Amino acid sequence: MSKLKLMKGNEALAEAAIRAGCDAYFGYPITPQSEVLEYLSREANKRTGMTVLQAESEIASINMVYGAAGTGKKIMTSSSSPGISLMQEGISYIACAELPCLIVNVNRGGPGLGTIQPAQSDYFQSVKGGGHGDYRLIVLAPSTVQEMSDFVKLAFELAFKYRNPIMILTDGALGQMMEKVELFEQQPREDIITGWETIGKPEDRPSNVITSLHIKPDKMEEINIHLQEKYKKMEENEVRVETIDCDDADYIITGYGLVARICTKAAQLARDKGLKVGVIRPITLFPFPYKTYFDIADNVKGILDVEMNAGQMIEDVRLAVNGKIPIEFYGRMGGMVPTPEEILEALETKLIGGKDE
Amino acid sequence: MSEQTIIDEIKTEENLVYKKPEALKDTPFHYCPGCAHGVVHRLIAEVIDEMGIQSETIGVAPVGCSVFAYNYIDVDMTEAAHGRASAVATGIKRVLPDRLVFSYQGDGDLAAIGTGETIHTCNRGENVLIIFINNGIYGMTGGQMAPTTLENMKSTTTPFGRDVSVMGYPLKITELVAALPGTQYVTRQAVYKPGLVRKTKKAIRKSFELQKENKNGTCFIEVVANCPSNWKMTPVESNKWLEENMLPFYQLGDIKTPNGRK
Numbered sequence A: 001m002s003k004l005k006l007m008k009g010n011e012a013l014a015e016a017a018i019r020a021g022c023d024a025y026f027g028y029p030i031t032p033q034s035e036v037l038e039y040l041s042r043e044a045n046k047r048t049g050m051t052v053l054q055a056e057s058e059i060a061s062i063n064m065v066y067g068a069a070g071t072g073k074k075i076m077t078s079s080s081s082p083g084i085s086l087m088q089e090g091i092s093y094i095a096c097a098e099l100p101c102l103i104v105n106v107n108r109g110g111p112g113l114g115t116i117q118p119a120q121s122d123y124f125q126s127v128k129g130g131g132h133g134d135y136r137l138i139v140l141a142p143s144t145v146q147e148m149s150d151f152v153k154l155a156f157e158l159a160f161k162y163r164n165p166i167m168i169l170t171d172g173a174l175g176q177m178m179e180k181v182e183l184f185e186q187q188p189r190e191d192i193i194t195g196w197e198t199i200g201k202p203e204d205r206p207s208n209v210i211t212s213l214h215i216k217p218d219k220m221e222e223i224n225i226h227l228q229e230k231y232k233k234m235e236e237n238e239v240r241v242e243t244i245d246c247d248d249a250d251y252i253i254t255g256y257g258l259v260a261r262i263c264t265k266a267a268q269l270a271r272d273k274g275l276k277v278g279v280i281r282p283i284t285l286f287p288f289p290y291k292t293y294f295d296i297a298d299n300v301k302g303i304l305d306v307e308m309n310a311g312q313m314i315e316d317v318r319l320a321v322n323g324k325i326p327i328e329f330y331g332r333m334g335g336m337v338p339t340p341e342e343i344l345e346a347l348e349t350k351l352i353g354g355k356d357e
Numbered sequence B: 001m002s003e004q005t006i007i008d009e010i011k012t013e014e015n016l017v018y019k020k021p022e023a024l025k026d027t028p029f030h031y032c033p034g035c036a037h038g039v040v041h042r043l044i045a046e047v048i049d050e051m052g053i054q055s056e057t058i059g060v061a062p063v064g065c066s067v068f069a070y071n072y073i074d075v076d077m078t079e080a081a082h083g084r085a086s087a088v089a090t091g092i093k094r095v096l097p098d099r100l101v102f103s104y105q106g107d108g109d110l111a112a113i114g115t116g117e118t119i120h121t122c123n124r125g126e127n128v129l130i131i132f133i134n135n136g137i138y139g140m141t142g143g144q145m146a147p148t149t150l151e152n153m154k155s156t157t158t159p160f161g162r163d164v165s166v167m168g169y170p171l172k173i174t175e176l177v178a179a180l181p182g183t184q185y186v187t188r189q190a191v192y193k194p195g196l197v198r199k200t201k202k203a204i205r206k207s208f209e210l211q212k213e214n215k216n217g218t219c220f221i222e223v224v225a226n227c228p229s230n231w232k233m234t235p236v237e238s239n240k241w242l243e244e245n246m247l248p249f250y251q252l253g254d255i256k257t258p259n260g261r262k
């Protein structure tokens, strides 16, 4: 009896939310992620009693998440780029107040209203803060429909481990495409009350307050130091990265999410031509796998960074490699997806040195 | 007799006429002299005490002068982003439907930046209480125009008085939410006279009772309030000004009750 199902990325993610024991979802329709809200509206409440509410905006959604996450329950929202932009103030509040929750960004091409086609142009926004103030989210970048499901469970585990918002950063193609997925077992919806939650104050404890306001600068600095220490722990413990055929590689192609799969295909094409090419796929974009790049840089001649944007993750790759080897970039923007052939050509012309050079 | 002995002699149960509600913390209010925020905080605390609902109540503080409401009202509270208190309250109530949830918001918070959240919270008929302090001005940021600033009323951003042809009209958001099917009890009160204070307290109590008893929708209490500091008046002058200028426009009384419109 096979547990395999054929599902759209967005639906696998929604199904995973139900199975992870998520207590509530608040969201607003936007292509290419509306299936998450639709699927949950159809399935969630009748199966687990999960709350699903279509809010009047992404601003309302994220603030509902803020309120609900303050009760210690498993809470999530999802949106796509313009909607995620609207949520940034709320995400900053949630990060400062240290509330666990899951935010999913099914990235589409921008800037502005842009396009509904897939893109990775929200890397900076997701990884470097996005909203105001010094804060970080753990950012998970799935590259298969399977990971769209698995990372929901992982995200909730990390959210509660660190009392921090977690982002799944994916794109319109992964959200829309169908693949086989093995779903994990239904988890119970259970309250994990540890003492900080705003759930009604019993007589024997002082009232709990969830706030991001600390008007005295010394106190606010203390909060910041605490947050930075937490982010440091994430950097120490939560880096996730996949390396493919890197052991004997002369060159590396790197990309995350959907692009990593295209890079893997490009690397195969390169090997068919006798070029030894490996792939580095960061799975956590924050914390970023700096060390992997730094170490591999001693053994390879160069890295081609491929993204569906104008070059954002490449800044972290450069930081990681710290000038040891050349790093080149190949990107498509505005909803265009690179082909393996394009990537191979970029590798040959930009990094290895073109035939006509 | 020492001072302490005299105090101890007076401080007996039978002499007790007035005391700080249990649901108020010991923190001294930071509010300006004559400000209504402290009075309304106290009323909320009194109702919480009298109904014995401290352990079931969760509050949401706004951004505005009452941003620190959680330093005074002794229940679990969340401090919302500017304007979003009713969305935060929605989030809490949706996952904890048996708790009593209230938001506490100023006019800028509720009727300008948070208008969308206010209308939709009320329109969904969330079973929460929204307490709306309308002082006709932005207190916290130093006296700028609010959506509720009266025509010709001066503020730092309407230094010659609110010109409605340029700045638009004072917004009666309370009448607006009363028109929505999602609200069950909508009332406008004030706290500048003892009799009115008692009425406001009744309205708060009634709202918590309704929230406890039924799931018939949002309760919404506007409190027409003064802001002596930013109106640049003494507390007494500000109360007089409120009575003579605010109340003719923002008329007190129930706008909608659970048993039908008034």
Ligand SMILES: Cc1ncc(C[n+]2csc(CCOP(=O)(O)OP(=O)(O)O)c2C)c(N)n1
Pocket (backbone or CB within 6 Å): B063, B064, B065, B066, B082, B105, B106, B107, B108, B109, B110, B133, B135, B137, B138, B139, B140, B141, B146
């Ligand atoms: C997003 C955002 N915009 C603006 C502000 C600045 N701000 C703080 S309080 C406030 C107005 C508060 O006025 P009101 O809601 O009427 O409450 P009051 O202070 O009068 O009680 C403003 C504009 C903010 N904190 N956040």
